[in-house]
Amino acid sequence: MTRAVLSLGSNLGDRFGFLQGAVTGLKEYLRAVSPVYETAAWGVEDQPDFLNAIVVVDADDVDEWGWLRLGQRLENEAGRVRTKHWGPRTLDVDVVTVDGVTSEHPELSLPHPGTPERATVLIPWLDVEPDAVLPGHGPIAAVMSGLSAEGVRRRDDLRLEW
Structure with a gap:
């Protein structure tokens, strides 16, 4: 089984609808879905706020490249246009980690x-995983302890169905 953590984000159009569409597209693989959070843009800050969520997925026949391709397919289905690095997007699906795999491949x-x-x-x-470990960095709780949570707002009025 190949377990992965994927980050979902949207800051254009029907932000929640795009997140829900990604969750629906991952339905057969889902093991956990986080609450939705609203956050300011990261990188290029002069753009709309994001809705973000994390999903934990697993499958016997999907490796790290498969998760990347699946995420890109979901982005394309949501009409994502890549015009500006860290720019606004209908849907962003990032592969955060896959079964502790490390890779420095350009893609x-x-x-x-x-x-x-x-x-x-x-x-x-x-x-969704309070005891998770980020390879090369340690427990995510410890990594988070060095960061500010300012501007990360939980949106309990938005619940992703899975």
């Missing part, structure tokens, strides 16, 4: 290189 870095600096990933991940 797939694992664990995802931005994870240790992003409360927008770590906080929802803690909700």
Whole structure:
């Protein structure tokens, strides 16, 4: 079984609808879905706020490249257009980690290189896997303890169905 943690984000159009569409597209693989959080954009800050969530998935026949391709397919189905690095998007699906695999391939870095600096990933991940470990960085609770949670707002009015 290949277990992965995927980060979902959207800051254009029907943000919640795009997250729900991704969750629906991953339905057969889902093991956990975090609450939804609203956060300011990271990287390029002059853009709308994001809705974010974490999903834990697993499958016997999907490796790290399969998770990447599946995420890209979901992004394409949501009409994502890649015009600006860290720019606004209908859907962003990042492969955060896969069964402790490490990779420095230009198309797939694992664990995802931005994870240790992003409360927008770590906080929802803690909700579903409080004892998780980020390869090369340690327990995610310890990694998060060095970050600010300011601006990461849980949206209990938005519940992803799975």
